[in-house]
């Protein structure tokens with residue numbers, strides 16, 4: 001993007017307002033300045049056209065519901081990973097882990 005000011009608006013400001021414009025939330029004088037810049041700046045005009053067609057393409061996509069087991073599967077996968085890493089550390093320690101210390105203490109006490 002060029003750092004130019006066309007029709008009283010720098011390209012950086014156009015970039016900031018792009019999302020609002022695509023959502024039709026840009027009104028009044030700000031919309032007029034935005035449109036003037038879009039029509040007079042080739043780089044921003046192309047940016048707007050590409051973003052607009054991309055948004056139209058996304059809006060055409062069918063909404064898909066996630067599988068019912070998605071949350072369960074994520075929790076199961078991440079819990080298993082946490083359990084595996086927790087099991088390795090105590091057994092590999094010099095002292096034989098918590099269970100080894102407990103057994104040694106019970107023998108002495």
Ligand SMILES: [Zn+2]
Pocket residue numbers: 002004006010011014037041042043044045
């Ligand atoms: Zn521009």
